[in-house]
Amino acid sequence: MERRFKINDIDVKARAGEHLLDVARRYGFEIPSLCHHEALPPIGACRICLVEVAWGGRRELCTSCNFEVIEGMQVTTDTPAVQHHRAMNLELLLARAPGSARLRELAAQYGVRRTRFGPPATSPLPNCILCELCVRACEQLGNHALTMVGRGDKKRIGLAFNSPSEQCTGCASCASVCPTECIPVKDTAAGRTIWGQTHPLVLCKVCGAPVMTERQRAKAIAKKGLPEEYYDFCESCKQSTASKRFASIVW
Amino acid sequence: MARRGRLVIKPDRCTGCRTCELACAFVHSTGGLLGLSRIRIREAGAGPEGDRHLQMTCLQCIEAACVKVCPVDALVRNEDTGAIEVSERCIGCGLCAVVCPFGHMHFDRMLGRPIKCDLCGGAPTCAAFCPHGALEVR
Structure with missing residues (x-):
């Protein structure tokens, strides 16, 4: 089923059930966001993708990332109200994550250079804006290691029950998707340390460079059906082996 | 759609x-x-005519290990250029780089x-900059 509506007075088409942000971006409208990821379900956590939507005599502000398109609605992406509320939300987020360059840059675009609010009293993970992108990425991978821990002002991201997890593979996808880059990952000879756990690393069979964590390897082999030796070498050693093989063919 | 040059x-x-490395780096990073x-570029030893070198870049495999291993189907083949694009x-789980058999x-x-390599959308910059015709688009 097709849905037709207007964004900034321009006619657009979308499939039923599609989310407004995806449609708007496809048509080239610029809507900022922090907690949206194409591969992960939207939850409207950061509230930066606010737009004004009018349909059936109503007019309201809504987060476009998780707003399903409606036939005949009129969307405006940049009204004074939208600007005002985005700026306010950015100021609130800035109090949580003053160290994020990406957030500071986005806030500055909306004229927010400082925040009137203080940082959270207890913050075990500085600069976390609680957008749950990491939690969603972990779920998508089927690991379900990360979750929200605590309630109210003690709410934070962590391993379930705040105790060491058997599920966490140490893949660090959470750190990759984090919009404020606040999740520390440290690779040492002992292993990869993330979320307070140290995961032993698989080392390259040629040079001994770290390739991936042992848990990540075991899980990938069980799930993906590729030969085990695919997971044995680092990028550089594989390339050097391949180049030798190619050279023997060419010359 | 017909494929552009390979x-x-x-x-x-x-x-x-x-x-080629420099051209690629400038096109794909600030x-x-x-x-x-x-x-x-990988060195491939000495030959009778001097040192040998090999240009190592993605082969855009038909049955690609990286595509198979990706948990979110993020590696997509561009049907126009034939390139597998991120x-x-x-x-960012990193599995694709771990399993690529060539380390590309x-x-x-x-x-x-x-x-x-995404073949620069069909017009590889490395080929345009190669002064010796060692990379060509055909």
């Missing part, structure tokens, strides 16, 4: 000048960081993204 690698013509180049769906994919921890 990238032909001629290692016997390569002098190892690394202009400031031309060589670590972000998707093509890499889409915005990537969540590099995972950048800072970016949280794999670095791989």
Whole structure:
């Protein structure tokens, strides 16, 4: 089923059930966001993708990332109200994550250079804006290691029950998707340390460079059906082996 | 849609000048960081006519291990160019770079993204800059 509506007075088409942000971006409208990821379900956590939507005599502000398109609605992406509320939300987020360059840059675009609010009293993970992108990425991978821990002002991201997890593979996808880059990952000879756990690393069979964590390897082999030796070498050693093989063919 | 030209690698013509690496790095990163180049020159020993070099870049495999292993289907083949491209769906787990049998994919921890050749949308910059005709688009 097709849905037709207007964004900034321009006619657009979308499939039923599609989310407004995806449609708007496809048509080239610029809507900022922090907690949206194409591969992960939207939850409207950061509230930066606010737009004004009018349909059936109503007019309201809504987060476009998780707003399903409606036939005949009129969307405006940049009204004074939208600007005002985005700026306010950015100021609130800035109090949580003053160290994020990406957030500071986005806030500055909306004229927010400082925040009137203080940082959270207890913050075990500085600069976390609680957008749950990491939690969603972990779920998508089927690991379900990360979750929200605590309630109210003690709410934070962590391993379930705040105790060491058997599920966490140490893949660090959470750190990759984090919009404020606040999740520390440290690779040492002992292993990869993330979320307070140290995961032993698989080392390259040629040079001994770290390739991936042992848990990540075991899980990938069980799930993906590729030969085990695919997971044995680092990028550089594989390339050097391949180049030798190619050279023997060419010359 | 008809495919545009494919990238032909001629290692016997390569002098190892690394202009391709530099061109790639400048097209795909601000400031031309060589670590972000998707093509890499490897030395292949000495031959009767001098040092040999090989240009190593993604082969855009038909049955690609990286595509198979991706948990979110973020690696998508561009039917127009034939290149496998890293889409915005990537969540940065790094498995693709681990399984590539040729080591042509590099995972950048800072970016949280794999670095791989996308054939520049059909007109590879490395080929345009190669001064010796060792990379050609046909």
